[in-house]
Amino acid sequence: MKEEMTSFDITALTPELDRTIKGARINNIYQINPTTLLLKLRQPSQPSLHLLIEAGKRLHLTSYALEKPKRPTAFCMALRKHLRNGRITGIQQHEFERTVIIYVSTGKGDFQLISELFGGGNIILVDPQNKILHALTYRRMRDRNILRGEIFQHAPPHGRNPFKLSRPDFSEIRTLGQLEIVKALTKFLSIGGFYAEEILLRASVNKDAACESLTRQETGKIFDEVHQILSIIKTGNVEPCIVVDERGAWIDVTPLLLKKICPLQTKTI
Numbered sequence: 567m568k569e570e571m572t573s574f575d576i577t578a579l580t581p582e583l584d585r586t587i588k589g590a591r592i593n594n595i596y597q598i599n600p601t602t603l604l605l606k607l608r609q610p611s612q613p614s615l616h617l618l619i620e621a622g623k624r625l626h627l628t629s630y631a632l633e634k635p636k637r638p639t640a641f642c643m644a645l646r647k648h649l650r651n652g653r654i655t656g657i658q659q660h661e662f663e664r665t666v667i668i669y670v671s672t673g674k675g676d677f678q679l680i681s682e683l684f685g686g687g688n689i690i691l692v693d694p695q696n697k698i699l700h701a702l703t704y705r706r707m708r709d710r711n712i713l714r715g716e717i718f719q720h721a722p723p724h725g726r727n728p729f730k731l732s733r734p735d736f737s738e739i740r741t742l743g744q745l746e747i748v749k750a751l752t753k754f755l756s757i758g759g760f761y762a763e764e765i766l767l768r769a770s771v772n773k774d775a776a777c778e779s780l781t782r783q784e785t786g787k788i789f790d791e792v793h794q795i796l797s798i799i800k801t802g803n804v805e806p807c808i809v810v811d812e813r814g815a816w817i818d819v820t821p822l823l824l825k826k827i828c829p830l831q832t833k834t835i
Contacts, residue, residue, distance in 0.1 A: 570623045571683055572758050573662050578799045578806075578821035579626065580659045580666060586627065587615060588656055592649050592670065596634045597642035601702070603689060604632055607654070621702055622687020625666050644700040645691060648677060660720055662727045662756070682721065692718045725756025728792050729800075736789045740777050747780065747788075748773035755792070764826045765791045798822055 571579070590607040593614065598604050605617040618628045638646070652672035660667055664683040669676065675694030682688040689702040690712060698718050705712045710719040726735070742750045751762035766773045769787040771780070780788075798804065799821055809818040 571625070571664065572761060573659075573664055573756065574761055574795070574799060575819075575821060576625075576659045576664060576666060576683070577662065577796070578804050580657055581800070581802060583617075583625075583627070584657045587617065587654050590615060590654050592652050592654065594650065595642055595645045596632075597639045598632050598634060601687065603642070603645070604628075604634070619681050619689060620687070621681065621689050622683060622685060625681050625683065641700060641702055645679075648672065648674070648691060648693075648699065649679065652677065661723060662725075662729060663721070663723060665720060678718075680718070684721070684724070688712060690718065723756070725752075725754055728755050728757075728796060731755075731789075733786065733789050736792075737782065737785050739788075740780055740785060742777040744776045744778060746774050747771060747777055750777045751788070760826070761795070764824045765795065767825050768794070795822070 587607055590609045593606045593608045596604045596606070601621045601623075603619045605619070607615040607617060609615070616628050616632075617625070618632075619625045649670050649672065652670040654668060655671045655676070656669040658667055658669075659665065660680075666681045666683065668679040668681070670679060671677075677694065677699075678692040678696075680688075680690040680692060682690070686703070688705075690698060691700045693699045696718055698712060698714055698716050700714065701712050703712065704714065709722050739747070739750055739754050742754070745753075748759065748762050748766060751757060751765065752759050755762075757765075763773055765788060768791040769784070771784050771788060775784075804821045805823050807820050807823050808816055809820065810816055
């Protein structure tokens with residue numbers, strides 16, 4: 567089954583979540599294990615919603631009944647102190663990265679609850695002055711620090727943002743020489759091998775072809791297919807699918823039907 571969310575998944579998810587939970591108030595916060603939060607949200611005259619955030623993995627609404635610890639952790643208590651009864655004013659993806667920002671308005675100002683869904687992951691509370699107030703994990707790193715009181719900085723981008731990439735910019739991928747185009751795409755756009763293979767399949771380009779061997783027409787086809795998928799996802803014209811193997815076991819969830827998985831069974835959600 568799916569282990570973590572891709573940048574494409576997050577691009578599909580955040581507009582839908584924004585429509586669903588924008589305006590909701592945070593009724594309570596639970597830390598159900600060392601890396602996972604559950605936010606209980608309430609809206610007038612509507613059933614409660616539960617938003618699950620697992621650092622480094624996933625963020626989504628859930629209807630499952632999850633066991634809540636009897637004693638909240640210090641991190642959970644800190645989040646409750648600052649965010650409980652706050653109103654969610656928006657939720658968005660940072661650039662095309664696996665980072666989700668939840669904006670929360672409170673009587674003490676506007677906060678950001680930042681979920682990093684890459685690597686080891688993290689969940690960070692940023693105050694109205696853009697300073698780190700609390701974090702699931704504090705770290706000193708080469709390119710930034712996650713330390714209390716420091717100005718929050720996002721992680722350096724893992725690749726180019728395809729939404730901001732022009733056709734001439736994308737043609738630079740040919741300068742990667744003998745590197746296979748499937749590997750180059752994952753490096754250039756940070757989209758993961760799964761979607762890199764899908765894009766090349768749609769563009770009818772051999773995934774093992776060396777970047778320097780690509781024609782201008784082939785790079786143009788790849789560029790067009792990247793933006794075709796992005797357009798479908800961004801406009802909300804998605805067809806969420808559960809991918810199952812020949813035994814009926816769930817092996818993946820995708821925001822749209824992919825050619826790469828057509829030989830396998832799919833169930834639309």
